[in-house]
Amino acid sequence: MTKVETEPRVLRVWRGVSGAVAVGLVLLALALIGVQVYAGTRDLPGPGVDVVLWHVLAAALAVVAQVFADRRSRWPAVACGLAVLVVGAITLWLFWWA
Numbered sequence: 001m002t003k004v005e006t007e008p009r010v011l012r013v014w015r016g017v018s019g020a021v022a023v024g025l026v027l028l029a030l031a032l033i034g035v036q037v038y039a040g041t042r043d044l045p046g047p048g049v050d051v052v053l054w055h056v057l058a059a060a061l062a063v064v065a066q067v068f069a070d071r072r073s074r075w076p077a078v079a080c081g082l083a084v085l086v087v088g089a090i091t092l093w094l095f096w097w098a
Contacts, residue, residue, distance in 0.1 A: 011077060015069055018081035021088045022062040028091075029059040051095055058091040 032052045039046025062084045069080035 007073065011074070014078060014081050018069055018084040019066055022059075022066040022084050025055070025059040025062045025088055025091065029055040054095065055091065058087050062087045 029052070032047055032055050036046045036049065036052050038044075065080045065083040065087065069077045069084065072080060
């Protein structure tokens with residue numbers, strides 16, 4: 001683990017932002033699982049199993065990248081945090097905005 005006192009404040013904020021995005025992706029995946037289960041039990045269309053699986057995969061990738069970001073220092077932490085943001089942006093673009 002890295003020492004918080006020796007790290008720049010910008011890096012700590014960056015980790016916080018990327019961690020929030022990772023948590024958001026996990027919550028979004030859990031919400032979609034709930035919606036799919038609800039839709040399946042009531043004979044409604046729902047989002048689809050493929051969409052739910054893609055969200056779960058994106059959430060898992062974001063969490064793994066965030067764990068690496070939390071355990072690295074300086075540029076590797078920045079790169080892993082950027083990976084979290086890229087996974088989040090791609091997920092939102094493909095399944096929500098496009």
